[in-house]
Amino acid sequence: MSAKGSSVRLDRYDVQILSILAREGRITKSRLAEAINLSVSPCWERVRRLEQAGIITGYGAFINAAVLMPRTPVWVQIELEQHDLAHADRFEQLIMATPEVTECVGVGGGVDYLLKVEAESIDQYQRMIDNWLVGDSGIKRYHSYIVTKSIKQVASPLAFDTDVR
Template identity: 50%
Template structure:
């Protein structure tokens, strides 16, 4: 399924699931104005095409206990393909690194780290430095308050070039 094969109902399905991953199939079909079987078939095609890569729950970490979220910009010492590959393979092993993006501009990577406290964060950075994965420089940005996160992408804008109605 190419990006051009999506119609308004496919976009509606993706948009609803991005906000409400646990919606029942019956309610989903009602909301996109399809009977259950055609809706289910579309959903399966979207999954098979790799457009839906998973379902998850947003967890209120503050209710679990103390934690800190830190965004970290990373610059590598060298910029050869093997240096990037080594860094990327190694970063997957750190459970506290909850997201990692390769970025353009002045830095090579942006990490999201979620851990118990600043001391544990420093332990993680020390372990990364000890691992000799080519980390040249890093800058840490402590999250003090979540203003907006986990929002659904603007599907209408991405697919059709029109602003989403919402």
């Protein structure tokens, strides 16, 4: 199987490596090799090849930020006044410069963007929105959804074709 947008061919060992690293980024080289039934050197060569190909782009930890400092998560739907590249670029630059915005995706179907904002409080969130509205953000309409509880939050699963060799 070829990785999408890549000239790297993935076999069953590569798929197993990716699947394991997605769940256990801190696994040791020897435990990873053992898990896929390869010796350490060939296993690690495969990991390096996947990194060099840009398939593995980094390693991280899932941080429970609520333990460090209380946050109020808010999901926000944003509709822009105008739908041209200049307005989208201006809004996206605003998002990139706003540390409280932890996720932002462009969407279709009636709204333009869906944001996850993690504010210190509802008051701080509303002040941020108010500043956006009086500024040159290009926002026509927004809808806020205050998160009352988190049901599920995991890393994205890897989905591969079943014809892996």
